[in-house]
Amino acid sequence: MGHRAGVSISVPGCVLICLAICLGAMPAPQRALAQESVSRLSGSGSSSSSPAASMVSRVLLLLKPAAAQTKALDALLMAQQTSGGGSFHQWLTPTQYAAQFAPSAADAAKVTGWLRAQGMTVAPLPASRGWIEFSGTRQQLEQSFQTRLTAAASGPDGVPRLRFAGLPTIPAALQSLVAGVVSLDGSLAEAALTPVALLPDHPRALVSARSLSTATALTPALLGGAIGVSASPSSSTGVNDSGTGNSGALPGAGETIAIPARSDVYVEDFAGFRQTFGLPVGDTLLTVSPNGADPGHTADEAAAQAMASWATAVAPGAKVVVVPAATTNATDGVDLALAAIVDGALAHTVSVGYANCEVAMSAAHEAFYAALYRQAAAEGIAAIAATGDSGAAGCQAEGTGSLVASGYAVNGLASTPWNTAVGAGVVNAAGSGQVGSGTAQLAGWGQSATTDPAYATGGGASAMYATPDWQAAAGLPASDPGTSAGHHRYLPDVVLPGAFSGSGSGTSLSANSGGAAFCFSGDQAPGGCRLVSASGSAIASAVMAGVAAELAARYGPQGNLAPNLYRLARAGASAGSSGGTTSATSSVTASSAGATANSAETATNSSAQASAVTDVLSGSALLYCKAGSPDCGGGSASADSASTTGSGAANTIGFAAAPGFDLATGLGTVNAPALLAQWANPDATGTQQDQVEMTNLNGLTYNPSTYIDLTAKVTSLSGGAVPTGTIQFYDATSQQNAGSPVTMASDGTASYTEPAQFTVGGHNIEAIYSGDSNYAGGTSLPVTFNIQPSLTTIVIAPSTTSPSPGGSVTVTGTVTSPNLGNSPPTGLMTLNLDGIPQGTAKLTTTSGVTTASYNLTAPTSGSHTLQGIYSGDVNYNQSTSSSVTIAIARQATVVAITATPAKLTAATPESFTASIAPAAATTSYTITGTVTFYDGTTLLGTAIIASNTALLADITLSPSVAHSITAVYSGDTTWATSTSSPLVLEPILLPVTVALTSSSPGLSPGQAANLTATVTPVATPVATVEQNPTGNVFFYAGTALIGEAAVTAGLADTGMATLTVPNLQGGQYQLTAVYSGDTVYGGATSNALGFDVENFTISSTTTNITIVQGQSATVPYTITATGGLTGAIQVLCGEQNPPQKGAITCMFNPSIVNGTGTTTLTVTTSAGVVAANRKPDRRSPWLPVTGGVALGFVGLLLAPVGRRARWLRSFAARSVVLAVLLLVGMVGASLGCGSSTPSGSSSTGGTPLGVATLQITGAAYVNTVTVSHNSYLTVNVIP
Structure with missing residues (x-):
């Protein structure tokens, strides 16, 4: 085997290779996320000591839709809020939202693919495909986003948190798909709620307090004077409005309010609140649906419990779902919970009770809330967001004991144009904004003294969003506070009760006044009601969420409420009812059962006359600030604010209540009954009497799928102009709206096509008129519609009435109905054959004809009955067809015959097998009858068919003649007779x-x-x-x-x-x-x-050699045995030609090879001296050599043969013989070679120069015969 090659690399070479590897491993070009702000992210965070392998959990990455998609979404959001348009209140599902306004699934997969390639664990994409949630190690995030992670301020429960030290970056190829990293910007929202205070009252004492002079905290019963509601158990509705046609159900019934939170709550505390204050108690009114791992009971529990309790104070029939999510070291739990609510479309109303400084968040974090609220609005979700409790200084920590020094800012969770921003107001008799005849009123909420904790309702101008088109109202700032230019989104939109300042809690309108009561176990075991109170815009947002739930219950999902609130406010202002001087819409009376509503007669149409939005003129949202700090000194107290201590308005920041819109109380507060009555038509302020009637015929029956045209008409009872406005068709039976409000035609009529939404049964449909500037709203008498499945008829028709057995018959059933709806009959047709079901076929409708087709395999011959049965569906009743008869003829067959054994065998009987099959291929069949076998015309026998074959055994045939065997099938009721082809058996040959x-x-x-x-x-x-x-x-x-x-x-x-x-x-x-x-x-x-x-060959790859005189050379030879030869093969060097005057010596080693093997020939030349003057030997030099070889072969020839030679057959004997022969040959050769020295005149002697030939001979003794083979070697001797 060869040696492996080695490679050596110099030190400079190693350096170059390392550089090449490093350059090759460099990541793709990265680009910083342009929307991130360095100043917002730099901060003073120190490097975190958490290990690189520690997990960073639930990071959110916001995807970026195309600019055209965003533009189309804004257009849709406007169209969804435009009454009378084709898109009005046409809400989307999260999946539909993704299809129209989110990056494509392929684009999202590019981003998730990149994240996974970095080693991240990616959560399933949300249905709306708006963001990606992933987790990874700290090292993976730092390497992926090209910036360090440092420690950020911990949350209220001490959870360690991380933030990016610089701008996170992603590959440039993904820049157009990613808006930024939502998480890891260091910001964390705080609950908009003051610390809870334990109320000294026994619950019964607080419940029995019917006036502000005796109450120590706000209760549901005291809401009436503030927003015109009564949460009494004796009242069928929380809102005192008897003209709604919904008097049989609790307000908000059928609706759900979702609350994002960072803590679990106790259902027992929620139930205790409702029981204590006389609200209905139900097992399923509160559910907790954690997003991810349940965070348990944390420092945010009080805020979540307060919001859950007060959300249904206005809408006691609504359900509440609290969605808690734990804050991770990367992401605020509020973000995770809010995302889960919106993407899961968990409710039509969501109340967000948290605040976070708008300018402290990263651009991606701000964009995340905008994206969520946009999606919520498109889905019909009303997002109610608290403005926070840091007043005009939204970046100041709530309740701080030090002077404010941070300047103007607002809550980024409430500042978008796609949510309703709700601030907190103080309920107090000294305030303004009275909406009823009660004594409770509302005022602005702020800090009254420097010794008070720094709480005030949030308000001001957004730094991010321009003023939306719908935000138009008297008093709206001409420019942003602190500037002479700029016009942005202004907060709050409205204020609702979030604080209390009754006589029992003190008379101050300050943030240090009393709060709203609720049951809170805290660190105690839940049970009963441990009464506490707290203030804040979180409670105000929950109360407004209850109003929103009532709106949704009556009118269906509404989406963003803010645009219509401004329309209603403008309508109220134009009617001259901006103050609290409108006619009475509710009253609060002292009784053991709680507050009760006035009679329906008193309230009839009065809600339509009152202003839906009532201006708040007293109080302020001021905080004391550090002199010289940004925007300090811009605050001013309202004229009727309580006296303050400290340095006065010159050292305050914030805003005061004022006529019209202001940045302390927004438009004012809501008059809930008027809001509900006027919501569908903000311009309804008239008082003239009118008649509303349904114009449909009463008592008609409709198919459940019928699109029913509902029609109504409003007529003036005073002979005035034709009423205008809208009509809402209402199903009093199911207590659901039938569609959205319909704009009336010029003749006072309205029609709506109900798209088959009525369930089976009777439905009483009413028409609810909105009213207009001349006429009051009203409700018609109901018209009854009966919804019942329609009768049907099914008729079947086979494709043929005379099929062949086993053939295919297509049976088509046609279903008709005398009372078709908009949906044709669906379901299945079952086909019976002779009363036995054969299978089913699905109904389809083409060009108005509903049919089902079943392919039947025709049975045995004879007469058979077919019948079709229609299963019916939710819209159509079952029916059975008349019977249809088919007649089936016998089917053709083929017969194949085989014999065993296949050939005639002497003295062996034959067995014949006939296989009968249909002539036309089919998958399943059964053939019966008999088969008769013939040899030519001679009958051999008859066999009965079993499993489609017939066997005739033990038939003896003559083996010496040919036989022609045929099989004849008799046929049966289904299968026709047939005869096989002849099977010929030839005569047999003897083995x-x-x-x-x-x-x-x-x-x-x-x-x-x-x-x-x-x-x-x-x-x-x-x-x-x-x-x-x-x-x-x-x-x-x-x-x-x-x-x-x-x-x-x-x-x-x-x-x-x-x-x-x-x-x-x-x-x-x-x-x-x-x-x-x-x-x-x-x-x-x-x-x-x-x-x-047996034989052998002798060969060499060398046929000639050159030798210097006096030297030697070697030549390898190969002996190849064939035919199994394994005996000894003798090799020797023979004669020389031409005759030599000198000497060439040649010898093999070894000289004997057994079977196949190799040997080496050594050729030696001589350079010896020859004596002078000797006569040359005239003998031929061939003679000695030839004589020696001949002598050896003579010995071989004389060797014994036959039986005498048996002793030679052994290997040892053969070796001895060959050795002796070799010795003899060598002696003979040496005799000849020894006399080859030349004589004569003087010479140098030795082997002559020139070419000589050597004969190589191999010999073996094979089967008593000596076998030899020659080979020749040419030797060239040179000086």
Whole structure:
């Protein structure tokens, strides 16, 4: 084997290779995420000491839709809020949203593929395909995003958190698909709620407090004077509005309010709140649906519990789902929970009670909320977001004990144009914004003294979003606070009760006043009601969420509420009802059962007259600030604010309540009954009487799939102009709206096509008129629609009534109905054959014709009955067809016959098998009857068919003649008769055996041997047939024919054929003899006979050599044995030609080779001196050599042969003989060679120069014969 090549590399070479590897392994070009802000991310965070292998969990990566998609989405959002348009309130599912407004699945896969390639674990994509959640090690994130991770401020529960130290980057190829990394910007939202305070009152005492002079905290019963609601258990609705046609159900019934949180809550506390304050208690009114691992009960529990409790104070029939998510070291749990709510479309209303400084978040984080709220609005979800409790300084920590120094900022979770921003107001008799005849009023909420904790309702201008088109109202700032230019989204939109300042809790309107009561176990075991109170915009957002749930229950999902709130506010202002002076819409009376509503008669149409949005004129949202800090000194207290201590307005930051829109209370607060009554038509302010009637016929029956045209008309009862506005068709039976409000035509009519949404049964449909600037709204008497499945008829028709057995018959059933709906009959047709079901086929409708087709395999011949049965569906009843008869003819068959044994055999009976099959291929069949077998015309017998075959056994036939066998099938009721093709059995030939022998098992070249083939009948032939085989025998060596011999009679009944083996080359052979047979005896092949022809060859790759006189040379020779020769082969060097005057000596080593082997010839020349003046020897130099060789071969010839030579057959004896012969030959040769020295005149002597020939001879004793072979070597002697 060869040596392996080694490779050595110099040190400089190693350096170059390393550089090449490093350059090749460099990542693809990276580009910083342009929307990230270095200043926002740099901060003062120190390097985290967490190991590189530690996990960074649930990181969010925001995907970027195309610019055209974003533009189309904004257009859709506007169209969804435009009454009368084709897209009005046509909400999307998350999947539909993804298809229209998200990156494609292929693009998202590119990003997830890159993340996985970095080693990240990627969570399943959200249905909307708006973002990607992934986790990885710290090292993986740092390497992937090309920046370090440092420690960030821990959350309220001490969870260690991380943030990027610089701009995260991604490959440039993905830049157009990724908006940025939402997580790891160091910001964390805080709950918009003050710390809880334990209320000293017994729950019964607080419940019994019916006025602000006695109450120590806000209760559901005290909401009436603030927003016009009553949460009394004796009231059927929370909102005192009896003209809604929904008097039989709790407000908000059928709706769900979702609350994102970072803590679990106790259902027992929720139930305790409802039981304590007389609200309905249900097992399923509150559910907790964690997003990811349940975070358990954390520091945010009070905020989640307060929001869950107060969300249903206005809508006690609504369900609440709290979605808690744990904050990870990368991502705020609020973000994870909110994403789960919106992407899962868990509710039509979501209340977000958290705040985070807008400008402290990364651009991607801000964009994340915009994307979520955009999606929520498109799905019809009303996103209600608290404005936070840091007043105008949204970057200031809530409740800080130090002076504010951070300047203007707002809550980034509430500042988008696609959510409703809700601030907190103080419920107090000294306030303004009275909406009813009660004593409770609402005022702005802020810090009254420097000694108060720094709480105030959030408000101001966004730094991110321009003023949306719909945000138009009297009092809206001409420019952003602190600037002379700029016009952005302004907060809040409205304020709702979030703080309390009754006589029992103090008279201050400050942030240090009392709060809203709720049950909170805290660190105690849940049970009963441990009353606490707290304030904050989180509670205000929950109350507004209850109002939103009532809107959804009445009008269906509404999406973003803010645009319509501004329309309602503008309508109220134009009607001159901006203050709290509208007619009474509710009252709060003291009773043991709680607050109750006025009678329905008192409230009829009054809600339509009141303003839906009531301005708040008192209070402020001020915080004390550090002199000289940004925006400090820009605050001013309202005229009716409580007196303050400290340095006054000059050292405050914030805003005061004022007429119209202001940045402390927004548009004001809502008058819930008026809001509900006017929501569908903000312009309904009229008082004239009208008549609303359904114009459909009463009592008609419709198919459940029928699109029913609902029609109504509104007529003036005063003879005035035709009423305008909208009509909402309402199903009083299911308490659901039928579609969206419909704009009335110029004749006062409206129609709506109900798209088969009514369930089976009776439905009482009402028309609810919105009213307009002249006419009050109203509701019609109901019209009853009966929804029942329609009768059907099925008729079947086979493709043929006379099929062949086993053939295919297509049976088509046609289903009709006298009362078709918009959906045709669906379901299955079952086909019966003779009363037995054969299978089913699905109904399809083409060009208005509903059919089902079944392919039937025709049964046995005869008459059969078909019948089709329609299964029916939710819209159509079952039906059965009339019977149809088909007649089936017998089917053609084929018969195949086989014999066993396949050939006639002497003294062996035959068995015949007939296989019957259909003439036309089919997969399954059963044939019965009999088969009759014939030999020519002679009957052999009849057999019964079993498993489609018939067997006739033990039939004896003459072996000496041919036979023609046929099978005739009788047929049965299904299958027709048929006859097989003849099966011919030829006469049989007698079997023989052939034995091959040889006169000698082996040969030497030139010898011959006789081969004898003996052909013997297997059985003694009967006297009537030929006794001895005749014909020819062919002899083969392997596959080669070596001869042919005629068969002659041998001993007894045998035949003999003899062949003399020709002269075969040496080798081993397998000999066989093939008897060709004759008319009586069959052919046969003999046994294989091993036969050896022993021989050998002697050869060399060298045929000539050149030797310098006086030197020697060697030549290798190969001895190759053939024919199994393994004995000794003698090799020697023979005569020289021409005769030599000098001497050439040649000798083999070894001189004897056994079988195949190698030997080496050594040739030696002489340079000796010859004596002078001797006469030359005239003898030929060939004589000595020839004489020596001859002498050796004479010895071989005289060696004993035959039996006398048996002792030579052993290897040792052969070796002795060959050695002796070699010795004799060498002596003879030496005698000749010894006399070859020349004589004469002086000479240099030695081997003459020139060319001489040596004869190489090999000899072996093979099969008593000496075999020899020669080879020649040319020697060229040079000086």
